[in-house]
Amino acid sequence: METKEQKISVRAFGMIAEKIGSAQIQLIGISTIDELRESLFDQFPDLKNMKFSIAINKQLASGNAPIPADSEIALLPPFSGG
Amino acid sequence: MxxxxxxxxxxxxxxxxxxxxxxxxxxxxxxxxxxxxxxxxxxxxxxxxxxxxxxxxxxxxxxxxxxxxxxxxxxxxxxxxxxxxxxxxxxxxxxxxxxxxxxxxxxxxxxxxxxxxxxxxxxxxxxxxxxxxxxxxxxxxxxxxxxxxxxxxxxxxxxxxxxxxxxxxxxxxxxxxxxxxxxxxxxxxxxxxxxxxxxxxxxxxxxxxxxxxxxxxxxxxxxxxxxxxxxxxxxxxxxxxxxxxxxxxxxxKDYSLSCETIPSVDWDFALSQQNSDSIIVDIREASEMPKLEREEVLYLPMSKLLKESKSLLAAGEVYLFCQSGIRSLKAVTELQKVLPGKSIYSIKGGIAAFLSKQEESNTYGN
Missing domain, CATH: 3.40.50.720 (NAD(P)-binding Rossmann-like Domain)
Structure with a gap:
């Protein structure tokens, strides 16, 4: 299926970027938020225990939203320092 | 102007x-x-x-x-x-x-x-x-x-x-x-x-x-x-x-972080245990103020806590405190790994809670 091969870019901030080891990665074959989480948790198990929100094309996403091809995803952890 | x-x-x-x-x-x-x-x-x-x-x-x-x-x-x-x-x-x-x-x-x-x-x-x-x-x-x-x-x-x-x-x-x-x-x-x-x-x-x-x-x-x-x-x-x-x-x-509402799995006590409880073989540990770094001026306090900053955890072996119960009660929660989970079976607690609210407790008793004369 063509949609399974779609490419997305993922930007990460704060501690999430640290755990991933990069502030930006590419993923292939992801078309929903659930698939994204599964793929991330697979590759970076530390993320399972961390809170973060997800944005699709600079808009906060909720639930199992679809991810269009060529989307830019952002993984947004809360910061607390002051 | x-x-x-x-x-x-x-x-x-x-x-x-x-x-x-x-x-x-x-x-x-x-x-x-x-x-x-x-x-x-x-x-x-x-x-x-x-x-x-x-x-x-x-x-x-x-x-x-x-x-x-x-x-x-x-x-x-x-x-x-x-x-x-x-x-x-x-x-x-x-x-x-x-x-x-x-x-x-x-x-x-x-x-x-x-x-x-x-x-x-x-x-x-x-x-x-x-x-x-x-x-x-x-x-x-x-x-x-x-x-x-x-x-x-x-x-x-x-x-x-x-x-x-x-x-x-x-x-x-x-x-x-x-x-x-x-x-x-x-x-x-x-x-x-x-x-x-x-x-x-x-x-x-x-x-x-x-x-x-x-x-x-x-x-x-x-x-x-x-x-x-x-x-x-x-x-x-x-x-x-x-x-x-x-x-x-x-x-x-209780806004202190949910920490069901991490044993926590308040200051009154921790201080009431000090006639036994328990110990209160200040896990803050040396520069952090104010100090708790009490004899039974051991200073063991977070940066040395795991390396020097042996110094806690003799204690019956260990009560950890920091500035606001967050680092001490983490310290409990870390210490539990190197001192399995030891009773280790975090003191809720850290030194900040101690100070406001003290202020209350000054204000109300309790």
Whole structure:
């Protein structure tokens, strides 16, 4: 299926970027938020225990939203320092 | 000419906006890395009444970023030193010092006296408490937070933002153990400086209606590459259910981080155990003030805790405390790994809770 091969870019901030080891990665074959989480948790198990929100094309996403091809995803952890 | 001449002549700002600043009453919660630049710039800009709320005292390790304080201020209350500094500079402002930590007991009353609240605190429990309080009181909230080289800035609850609040982005606080705090995470002093100045900018925009503020947006800023990233979000009615729905429910809510799995006790309990073979351990770094002046306290900073955990072997029970009770939660889980079977507890609220307990008994003569 063509949609399974779609490419997305993922930007990460704060501690999430640290755990991933990069502030930006590419993923292939992801078309929903659930698939994204599964793929991330697979590759970076530390993320399972961390809170973060997800944005699709600079808009906060909720639930199992679809991810269009060529989307830019952002993984947004809360910061607390002051 | 007055000291705001350059703001009067700014295109689109003018005397009217200056008047709005002068009439405004703003409460800055947290006079630390973020609070210092915020306070300096809001006072310089002529915000008429500024409340400074912080129950902490100044310690040596604060001085790389908390630019209102110097060597002669160590051990003094942050709120009072900051207030004196600003009063000395500007006679045309009303500066109110509130040298207390914000709690569910004092939050609503104190926040009610102000038009806009700024959250420059340093822990999640306070941030959720301030968010919920502002939501209940319908007060605009300018929020900023940092992590290493990054910061995030938001504006909640303003007239333009409608009812957006922190829980629209992060419905529930993280578990205590997922959180590093400022004393474990290093920071260059310039980062809170920049984020604080950006927060002050948002305060000025919200108060005057000048330009576009960050309503319904979250801005991420990275000081290493100067990249910004802005995300839009909307209020989610479902998530409002997480906020206490009445003032009474807010006052009754326990905002300390949920830590069912981490054994915690309060100060009264920990101190009552001191006739046995138990031990109280201060896990803060050497520079952190004030010290708990009691014989039975062992100083074993977090950085050495695991390496020197053997020194705790002889103790029956171990009670750990830090500044606000967050690091000690993490320390309990770390210590449990190297001292399996040992009874190890975190003392709720850290030294801050001890100080407010002491203050209460002074006030009420108990």
């Amino acid at each position: 007055d000291r705001f001449e350059r703001q009067h002549i700014l295109s689109g700002f003018g005397i009217e906006s200056q008047q709005k600043l002068q009439n405004a009453k703003v409460l800055c919660i947290g006079a630390g890395g973020l609070g210092c630049p915020i306070l300096l710039y809001l006072a310089a800009a002529g915000v008429g009444k500024i409340g400074i709320m912080d129950g902490d005292v100044i310690s040596l390790s604060n001085l790389n970023r908390q630019v209102l304080f110097g060597e002669n201020d160590l051990g003094k209350p942050k709120a009072s030193v900051a207030a004196d500094y600003l009063r000395n500079k500007y006679s045309d402002l009303e500066i109110v010092e509130i040298p207390e930590f914000i709690t569910t007991a004092n939050a609503l009353e104190i926040m009610s006296d102000f038009d806009l609240i700024i959250d420059g605190t340093d822990n999640f429990s306070t941030r959720y408490l301030v968010n919920d309080g502002c939501f209940l009181l319908k007060k605009p909230l300018v929020f900023g937070a940092i992590y290493e080289h990054e910061g995030q800035i938001l504006v909640f609850n303003s007239a333009k933002a409608g009812g957006t609040n922190y829980r629209d982005l992060y419905p529930n606080p993280p578990a205590a153990t997922e959180i590093p705090n400022c004393n474990e995470t290093g920071v260059l002093g310039v980062l809170p400086g920049m984020i604080g100045v950006m927060m002050a900018t948002e305060v000025i925009k919200v108060l005057t209606g000048y330009a576009e503020s960050l309503e319904n947006k979250i801005l991420f800023f990275n000081s290493l590459n100067y990249q910004t990233y802005t995300i839009d979000f909307n209020s989610n009615p479902e998530l409002k259910k997480l906020i206490p729905d009445t003032f009474e429910a807010f006052r009754a």
